[in-house]
Amino acid sequence: MTHHSVCDDCIIGGVTEPSTRASRTTGGARADRRKAEMRRDIIDTAFTCFAERGYHATGIADIAGRLGIGHGTFYRYFSNKRDIIDHVIDELAERIITALGTDNAPDAATTLAQYRAQTDRIGAALTSILLDDPRVPQLLLFHATGIDDELTARLYGLLDTADSLTAAYLEHGVELGYLRADLDTRNTARAVTGMLVIGVVHGLRNSETARVEALNEAIRRLLIDGVRAEPDIRDR
Template sequence: MGRSAMPERAAQLYAAATELFIERGYRDVDVADITARCGVGHGTFYNYFRNKRDLLESIQSRTVEELSAAVAGERPPSDWTCRAEYVAEFTDRARRAVTYIAKNRALVSFVVIAAPGVDEQAYESVLAAYDQLGAQATEFLEVGRRQGWIRDSVDVRIAGQAVVSCVLMATFPMLVGDGADVDPEPIAQACAAFLLGGMRRVLPDS
């Protein structure tokens, strides 16, 4: 369940676990550490979570849900009347993705880089998240193809995965960097220009 839907005590445990996993690493944190940070008894933890692994799953899924919501557009495709508006919407979505990552870099770094090494299940969760976000990008690109703004020959499923990869790798330096502030705008502009520029339908001279 999302943290917003959690009871207050569960949300406190979730927040404490997230902080500790980021600070120390998943393997160096146990349930006693989490409850101690919240100032509650050990048994309280099990009123809300099965075990530490249950919390990891919640952190992974919630982060993906938040990122997906951050990049979801507010305007329906019917509002896009020309390619310029479509490109502007794509750029805005890339900007929102980069902004979310920049604001939550420690969390995203843990989910993307550290969590997959916990076990096979955590690794599979990251792959599933990649597929989910890729499908979201694919849906957007399919609209562009139907409108004739993207070449028919483009495999939008693969292109959607490429969008996720491009944005993630463009933000990778901030995930492993020193925590310095990053301006999302040039990253979003570069991703949009690179990705859409190569897929644009080239019209014959009239």
């Protein structure tokens, strides 16, 4: 018969417990990945159905049937098809907020040269995000306002947020002197938002990289040359 001490039990417990915890952690991570993959599959399938049948003509049965899952599985991830749209908007907003952090934050640039580089980075990031899946901006720009009043109000709110955020970049430039002192930051911001939206529309019509980049460059030049202070002021 083999004997072991209390100390032995401590050692055994100390060795086996982390292993058990690691196993649970690995299993939990794997389950989270599966959930994320299923959520993404439901979203992708829903947008395919929306594109083919239209939002209002698409039912939960269409999405679940195409994906090969039961209604119960769908409802474990989304409460209804409108919930899918809200999830996509939240995800899109989160990606944009991340892209506008650190060096791309409104108060990051201190010279016109830095502002120019900043607009280059932001333009490239937004193009990548907004045209990554053309079905998303297509639905939001052309169909979402016909879904319901609440979603319409949310989209208008997003435009207002874009205006305010853009105005913050312009106000910072005016304050530091590399943008024109007489700049109407509020309405200029609205004009910039309009250019960005139309830029996305043109990108949906023709996503050829050279054409998209040429339009983005034209917008950036207009944004910089149209609002900059005199060339010899802070342009270094």
